[in-house]
Amino acid sequence: MGLLDKLVTIATTRETLLPEGIDPFNVVIEEIYSSTEGQIDGQRVILAGTNNYLGLTFHPSCIEAARKTLLEEGTGTTGSRMANGTFSGHSALEKELALFYGCQSAIVFSTGFVTNLGAISSLAGPGDVIVLDADSHASIYDACRMSGAEMIRFRHNNMVDLEKKLRRLGEKSTNALIIVEGIYSMLGDCAPLAEIAALKEKYGAWLMVDEAHSMGVLGKHGRGLAEAVGVEQDVDFTVGTFSKSLGAVGGYCVSTHPELDLLRYTCRSYVFTASPSPSTISSVREALRVVSSQPQLRTKLWENVEQLYRGLEQSGFELGPDPSPIVAIRLPTKEKALFAWKAILEKGIYVNLVFPPAAPAGLFLLRCSISAAHTPEQISYILKTFAELKPMMTAAT
Amino acid sequence: MATSQYDTIFQQIEVLLQEHAQLQVPIQDDTDLINDLGFDSLKLMEMLEDVEDIFDITYPLNDLANLHTVKDFVLQIQQITGGE
Numbered sequence: 001m002g003l004l005d006k007l008v009t010i011a012t013t014r015e016t017l018l019p020e021g022i023d024p025f026n027v028v029i030e031e032i033y034s035s036t037e038g039q040i041d042g043q044r045v046i047l048a049g050t051n052n053y054l055g056l057t058f059h060p061s062c063i064e065a066a067r068k069t070l071l072e073e074g075t076g077t078t079g080s081r082m083a084n085g086t087f088s089g090h091s092a093l094e095k096e097l098a099l100f101y102g103c104q105s106a107i108v109f110s111t112g113f114v115t116n117l118g119a120i121s122s123l124a125g126p127g128d129v130i131v132l133d134a135d136s137h138a139s140i141y142d143a144c145r146m147s148g149a150e151m152i153r154f155r156h157n158n159m160v161d162l163e164k165k166l167r168r169l170g171e172k173s174t175n176a177l178i179i180v181e182g183i184y185s186m187l188g189d190c191a192p193l194a195e196i197a198a199l200k201e202k203y204g205a206w207l208m209v210d211e212a213h214s215m216g217v218l219g220k221h222g223r224g225l226a227e228a229v230g231v232e233q234d235v236d237f238t239v240g241t242f243s244k245s246l247g248a249v250g251g252y253c254v255s256t257h258p259e260l261d262l263l264r265y266t267c268r269s270y271v272f273t274a275s276p277s278p279s280t281i282s283s284v285r286e287a288l289r290v291v292s293s294q295p296q297l298r299t300k301l302w303e304n305v306e307q308l309y310r311g312l313e314q315s316g317f318e319l320g321p322d323p324s325p326i327v328a329i330r331l332p333t334k335e336k337a338l339f340a341w342k343a344i345l346e347k348g349i350y351v352n353l354v355f356p357p358a359a360p361a362g363l364f365l366l367r368c369s370i371s372a373a374h375t376p377e378q379i380s381y382i383l384k385t386f387a388e389l390k391p392m393m394t395a396a397t
Numbered sequence: 398m399a400t401s402q403y404d405t406i407f408q409q410i411e412v413l414l415q416e417h418a419q420l421q422v423p424i425q426d427d428t429d430l431i432n433d434l435g436f437d438s439l440k441l442m443e444m445l446e447d448v449e450d451i452f453d454i455t456y457p458l459n460d461l462a463n464l465h466t467v468k469d470f471v472l473q474i475q476q477i478t479g480g481e
């Protein structure tokens with residue numbers, strides 16, 4: 001058996017699933033006009049699947065900050081944080097993140113994915129236990145595997161199951177790291193964080209919250225779900241990304257434990273990869289200022305969420321359980337979902353098509369993500385288009 | 398003693414596997430969960446949730462790396478439940 005033989009099944013699946021036309025998993029955005037519009041397959045489209053929750057990719061002050069640094073400091077750092085890849089901007093951003101969260105320490109990584117890989121696999125090791133939500137992001141699963149810790153999964157958002165699992169650990173629960181997400185990336189539902197924090201306290205465990213999709217979105221100051229439900233003091237480690245609300249690329253971990261700083265010596269994904277470019281760091285610093293100083297963006301975002309979620313609900317679509325900037329439409333089969341995705345694109349709207357195992361519970365999803373930058377007119381057009389196509393999308397074959 | 402415990406677990410597992418398997422084949426010690434019974438990761442997780450409920454245990458995901466056959470599975474559950 002040759003090395004590449006196992007790819008044959010993937011090739012076959014691709015051929016049967018995608019006999020012709022555009023491949024939904026290899027979309028090229030040929031032109032990008034704004035944070036909500038671009039060109040795909042020769043056509044101008046509304047972008048409604050880009051995680052650009054505050055629309056900051058085109059924020060004038062973020063662009064200006066990046067442009068200035070690009071001219072002054074060049075295109076890249078060409079080195080890892082541990083060697084030559086820490087410029088003054090990287091350090092400044094860490095201080096600003098720590099201040100933003102009211103935490104002792106913050107570490108900046110190159111992406112959110114490698115933040116999880118590095119932080120989780122350094123914090124937990126053989127002899128420790130990680131208790132993770134079943135719907136956790138791939139980077140969390142991979143990190144757990146890398147860590148060598150015992151890996152225990154609890155049913156998504158199921159507090160009875162989480163408690164059962166913590167109780168069964170006995171004394172080991174004080175070496176257990178519970179990992180959950182603020183807003184779950186596929187269905188847009190929130191973790192029941194107040195209950196999770198109470199269980200963490202009760203069993204003397206540790207708590208990490210991945211606020212990738214909730215930072216900038218939830219909480220009075222945009223710090224995420226922990227701020228929104230008032231349990232920040234119970235969270236030991238917060239991880240997040242610069243690639244969603246902050247409109248760039250990179251990741252971070254913050255903690256109330258000053259020991260976090262030691263992870264700089266142990267995280268392989270910090271030590272052995274190049275740091276974010278200086279211009280990226282400048283745009284993120286500016287975006288963080290915007291998140292703090294412009295709460296009206298969050299107000300606008302949630303108005304848009306209400307318009308989209310309620311509108312789709314009224315049209316009779318089966319959605320994720322809670323209104324959130326991620327609005328997932330459940331479709332009955334893979335074929336229907338693919339058909340719907342193409343039909344929507346032809347009408348000038350881009351959303352994400354998500355199949356299992358990326359989608360939880362065997363679901364086939366059209367995943368929309370909404371932005372503060374979407375106009376009411378764009379959302380009305382999205383709603384009108386989905387309503388028109390609904391009979392075709394959901395009818396039995 | 399150990400054999401009978403093995404057999405008891407085997408019988409409970411047999412019912413569960415038949416319920417969740419994609420392919421219906423007779424279940425024996427050397428039956429492979431993926432190749433013979435057609436389990437994919439999603440079906441496997443659903444089945445593991447039932448196993449956890451029925452035996453009142455936590456099945457660590459680390460054990461999945463060594464789970465191939467029905468015999469592996471029974472021995473793993475035996476070990477988790479504290480048997481020989």
Ligand SMILES: Cc1ncc(COP(=O)(O)O)c(C=O)c1O
Nearest residue numbers: 111112113137185210212241243
């Ligand atoms: C929950 C969660 N964590 C981490 C990441 C990774 O973030 P990044 O895009 O910065 O690698 C994502 C992104 O999809 C995510 O959804």
